Amino acid sequence: MYQGIIFDLDGTLWDSTLQILPAWNIVLQRYNIEHRLSHQDIKGCMGKTAVQIAQRILPDEPLERSLQIVKACCQEELIYLQKSGGTLYPHLEKTLRTLAGQHDLFIVSNCQEGYIETFLNVHKFNHYFKDFQWEGSHGQSKGENIRDLMTRNQLTVAVYVGDTQGDLDAADLAAIPFIHAAYGFGQVNRSVPAIHAFTELPSLCL
Template identity: 40%
Template sequence: MTICPLFCMILSEIRSRKKVFIIRNIIFDVDGTLWDTTEVVAKAWNKAISEVGGTAAVVSAAVLKKEFGKTMKVIADDLFYDADEKTKDLLMEKCCEYEHKALEENTDNLLFADVVETIKKLSEKYRLFIVSNCQVGYIELFMKKAGVEPFIKDWECFGNTGKVKGDSIKLLVERNNLTDAVYVGDTQGDYEATQIAQIPFIFAKYGFGHVENCEREISGIKELLDL
């Protein structure tokens, strides 16, 4: 039996490709994936720290880029390691309060390039969601500032669940009966969360973090339109 050379070429091509998966639902991270608020937030947090006291911490945008994506508890332990637990709680409460106010008042564009246009276009083919390790109200504030409320079907956060991101993703997936979902994030923690939730991951390499040996990555959010 003679095997057609064309068939052999096609078979070789199929074997060389990365695993293909169907996407009907896209879940987004926020910080480092959809916008960068670190300069604004750093100023707000330093104001809160100076008011509350109890720590020698000084926050910068660079510091926050290493912390964003972690749960609020872990961030407090990292930044305010010299404070007692009661002071950490008070510091985070005041930081979040001043952060929210500063972002509400901010008039600069903090979004990454093409975010709004891409979300609008994606919503024509996919259902869109957000899961973040942020405090209550942060995702809602993002959606309001970006003007994308009509395009996001549901969202979840650490502030609501008190759970790590992987478990928050699982809750959102179960609540919306999602199949064929993918998570788009920018840190190793985001990737590990998808392992818990058992859904594929797309690495936003333009964001705050780095992910080792990631099979799927984008250099800009607009590349999602080519899924």
Template identity: 45%
Template sequence: MKVKDTLLLFDLDGTLWDSAAPVAEAWNEVFQRECPGLPLLTNDDIHSVMGLTMKEIGQTLYADLEIPRRDEIFDICCVYEVEYLHSHCGTLYPDFRATMEALKAEGYQLAVVSNCQRGYIDAFLASSGAGDLFLDYEEWERTGLTKGENIRLVMERNGYKKGVYIGDTKKDQEASLQAGIPFIHAAYGFGKAENPDGVINALTELPAALKKLLK
């Protein structure tokens, strides 16, 4: 594979940033307003469900809550979280911008594909100031497709037959397999992988990992 023929697609949570703190703050505001007495969430609670869709998150964190009310509360959380993140940036992983700029200087185009709600990636791009770095993105709620299908969708609409997906969980690895492209595991994130095509322990290791994978 040649650099100019290969699209780099990134997972978001646990790969480019950690938004657990502002997400917990936003959700807890909703809980206190909509359902006083509901146990508040910690950063660790949010970390435990990173990578799941919003519906799966609601079912996982509050399985004992009446389903109609649970769905209603998490719909409100979904909307308010996006608003909150526009002005409360998550923690970007070290050397995020420098690494993305270095990859673009080498000729790569970059995209983001995440199992998130509509508007979440826009909030990331706005609060991080990274809108100029990425060619395209896709979200689960906007398409209703699996992550693997969204990876292929982004590749096809930008004219790419080859790509590499960078993510931090086994689900990311499975999405890469579904999309038919190599997977690089961001081992500094929230999950594990089994025999990935490459491993990085920091974002700064990505350019070298790509050279090794694509040579």
């Protein structure tokens, strides 16, 4: 049995894309960017680093300016999410309660400071999770952040649960098993254990 389960956030625990879409478009308008993002555009940004997002949504802008805009988008989205949170996947809390009774739970996500905290605070999930780490915490890759979190919490047997190829790559870098949240935003390039609903996770973590 796994001592710890480490989760990605977007596409694994919740979907915040509809909630943050207007926030991002408000920021683009503020910076006099004519282009407006669609729901699919936002989905395509989930799980990516700030640099990857900047290059994806503002390819014609200098990187320094596009990163400034992405940072502003990330700050604006927190205002929206703090009001109502994101869309939780079905039966999330019930399943977290089951998992927390048998494992230590953690989050490692490519996100800005305040994003994981907003998820935990708005939905009152703080008591389910022992620790978390976000992209900017130490300026490292997701895989390195997973390793840091494991060291800090003395985790020796853990699994990472995420929905994208980047999540699988991070688990590989951290040298831990991976479970694909196939209901999320992405696909992976090899066969790994997968869940098609969050409620399926406890049976894979025994």
